[in-house]
Amino acid sequence: MLARSLNLGILAHVDAGKTTLTERLLHTAGVIDEPGSVDSGTTRTDSLSLERRRGITIKAAVVSFPLDDLSVNVIDTPGHPDFIAEVERVLGVLDGAVLVLSAVEGIQPQTRILMRALQRLGVPTLLFVNKIDRSGADVDAVLASVRRRLSPHVLSMGRVEDAGTPAATFTGFRPDDRRFRERETAALAEHDDAILACYLAIGAGPGPMLQAELARQTRAGLLHPAFAGSAATGAGVGELMRGMATLLPATAPLDDGPPSGRVFKIERSAAGEKIAYVRMFTGSVIARSRIALAQGRTAKVAGLQLFTDGRWVRTDRVGAGQIGRLTGLSRVQVGDAFGRADTTEHQFAPPTLEAAVAAVDPRQEPRLQAALAELSDADPLIAARLDDDARVVVSLYGLVQQEVLTATLSEEYGIEVEFSDATVVHVERPRRVGSAIERLNTETNPYHATIGLTIAPGDPGSGVRFVTEAPARDMPLYLFKNPTAFSAALERHVDRALRCGLYGWAVTDCVVTLTDCGYSVADGPPSRRGPTSSSVDYRQLTPLVLHQALQRAGTQVCEPVLRVSLEVPNDDVAAVQRVVARWGAEVLAQTTRDDLSQMELRLVSTRLHQLQLQLPDLTGGEGTLESRFDSFEPVRGAPPSRAARALTTSR
Known part of the structure; x- marks a missing residue:
């Protein structure tokens, strides 16, 4: 019988000690003889040389250790904001999480962002206040700040x-500790009327009832038990592990029913074979x-691996x-789900920057394109593509990414590259209705097919809709x-053609209608006589006709507008307001809680x-920022242009 599994995420602001904690967990469980060191680059999870040089986690890594009857899969996640997409992919496969805070620095900007993501997705979360052995450590002050800034529903589990x-040292409270039971009862009573009645009657409930209710509320994400210790010395790690085993939800290995799962990470073996990490x-x-x-798409599983004994x-x-x-x-991609796996979309904002990248040695350009196609499998948000000058363009979150x-291409593929200055991604929308048709056997049509298309504006945010009005009798059903099936093939050709509009940006929010089609055969009437039409004719002719229709419709370039959530100290609100007002931001709401103010605003992504x-300087490093896509709005002034087409991959 397989052991129960607990898939655990470890999250933290950069340098709060989550990778060190992962090493300590492996050592305490007996998986490794000595904990690795971030500074010396000997950790099991930070395997990339760049991770070791910078002392940060870039890619999610998986290790495992036994704990009682559990097999705990620890997923060490990135902490830098440029890799928030990597974090969000992992959150969807977790049973629970440990949010690591520093007992010295306390709540840091990324801590608040991560906690909000955990709360939004309902991931049961334990808190671990790390670095209690460092000068200036103050656990009580950190937990008080947690209750003010993150969640009031926090229960300290020891002293x-x-x-x-x-x-x-950190010593867990005993279940029969009277004062702890009173605090525990009061915390649990916030979410359970029976506990509240017990609290009002006798002041503290019986121990077994409280322990069961604590586990239930933790698993429901209603309460966050808080532990403390030092990942460097091991203090408090044993108590944290006991909390993992008793308070977080584990999964029993039920083999009945159809298989379902989700791919949350892809990497390549030394031989170039694609490896998919699946929950x-x-x-x-x-x-x-x-x-x-x-x-x-379907795929055949060639081999399987589990993490066992290190x-x-x-x-x-x-x-x-x-x-x-x-x-x-x-053919698998990151984010792919199969069976009945949850298909909930991630909530993080897509990249709004793009930059051209070129090989320092021009002879390596073909290798560069192939390498980026592989990397796009591991991170589809890179969205590598070619512009009209055959330059490779990639999407980015920021300069660290x-x-x-740059380092990955150099160290894993042997390709030295240079990036151009990053620019903001735009889209195009049709201004009016435009139609075009190319008929068989005419001077302007070099292909053996007839295609007629109309493009019309759609509702904002509607994307691209394809409609077929051409009669079935005119379709080459001998090919399809x-x-x-014929309409689906034409829709794929249209989608590819719309990736590059009149100004080079992708065209969206439109309705494309197939109004006419036709094919030629050797013994057909004069208007349709000729070489038999092939699927290539339709693939080549469709973008030509669509481009003609698009020219007649005209397009309007639109820039992304983001909904930005700011959290800044009260004393810095005025300075932040002055800056965003100069940029034309629309302030939607502003609230104040304790020493922090929350601001909601709409801001063009160019800003x-x-x-x-500027936010760290404006707020003394205390400000946090989260953004998500809100809408595309017409650009004021001269529209920026870009000519790019998709970079094909091996799929």
Whole structure:
């Protein structure tokens, strides 16, 4: 019988000690002889050389250790804001999380962002106040700040002694500790009327009832038990592990029912083979079985691995609740789900920057394109593509991500690259209705097919809709099984053509209608006589006709407008308001709680990165910023242009 599985995320602001904590957990569980060091680059999870040089986590990593009857899969996640997409992908596969805070620095900007993400997705979360052995450590002050800034529903699970010294310790409260039981009862009573009645009657409930209710509320995300300690010395880590085992939800390995899971990470082996990290939700996946992916894609599993005894080992089955590495899925992408896995979309804002990247040695350009196509599998938000000058363009969140790409291309692919200055991504919308048609056997049509298309404006945010009005009798059904298959093929050609509009940006919020079609045959009437039409004719002719229709419709370039949430100290609100007002931001709401103010505003994305750069100086490093896409709005003044087409991959 397989052990129960607990898939645990460890999250923190940069340098709060989450990677060190992961090493300490592995050591305490007996998986490794000595904890690795971030400073010396010997940790199990920060395997990239750039991670070791910078002392930060860039890619999610998975390790595992046994705990009672649990197999705990620890997912060490990035802490830098440029990699928030990597964090969000991981959150969707977690059973629970540990949010690490520093006992010295306390709540830091990324801590607040991560906690809000955990709360939004309902991930059960324990708190671990790290670095109690450092000078200036003050756990009580940190927890008081947590209650003010993150959540009032926090329960301290023990006491710290000798804080700020190498001898600092954390001792968990005993269940029969009267004062702890009273605090526990009061915290639980906030969410349970029966506990409240018990609290009003006798002041504290019986121990077993309180322990069961504490676990229930923690698993429901209603309460956050708080532990403290030092990942460097091991103080308090044992108590934290006991909290993981008793308070967080684990998954039993039920093998019945169809398999379902989600791919949350992709990497390449030394031989270039694609490796997919999969969280199984139900059923089991076995070697040589086939799984159905999105958009009609299927894949055959060639091999399976589980993390056991400090390393990945081959297995013949990965069951519900487990995390496995699958090989053979050549067409899989990050985020792909199969079976009945939850298909909830991530809430983070897409990248709003893009930059051209070129190989320092021009002879390596083909290798660069192939490398970026592979990296786009691991991170689809990179969205590598070619412009009309055959330059490769990638999407970015920020400069640290650009540095990571540069280092990855150099160290893993042997390609030295240079980036151009980043620019903001725009889109185009049709201004009016435009139509075009190219008929068979005419001077302007070099292909053996007839295509007529009309493009019309759609509602803002509606995307692209394809409609077929051409009669089925005019469709080349000898090439396609039925009219639906022919329409689907034309829709794919239209989607590709709309990736580059009149100004080079993707065209969206429109309705494209197939009004006419036709094919030629050797023995047909004069108007349709000629070489038999092929699928290539329709693939080549469709973008030509669509471009003609688009020229007649005209397009309007629109820039992304973001909804930005700011959290700044009250004393700095006026300075921030002055800056965003100069940029034309629309302030939607402003509230104040204790020493912090929350501001909601709409801001064009061209200003977002300036705000990110200035916010630390404006707020003494205390301000936080979250953004999400709100809408596209017409550009004022001369529209920027860009000519780019998609970079094809091996799929």
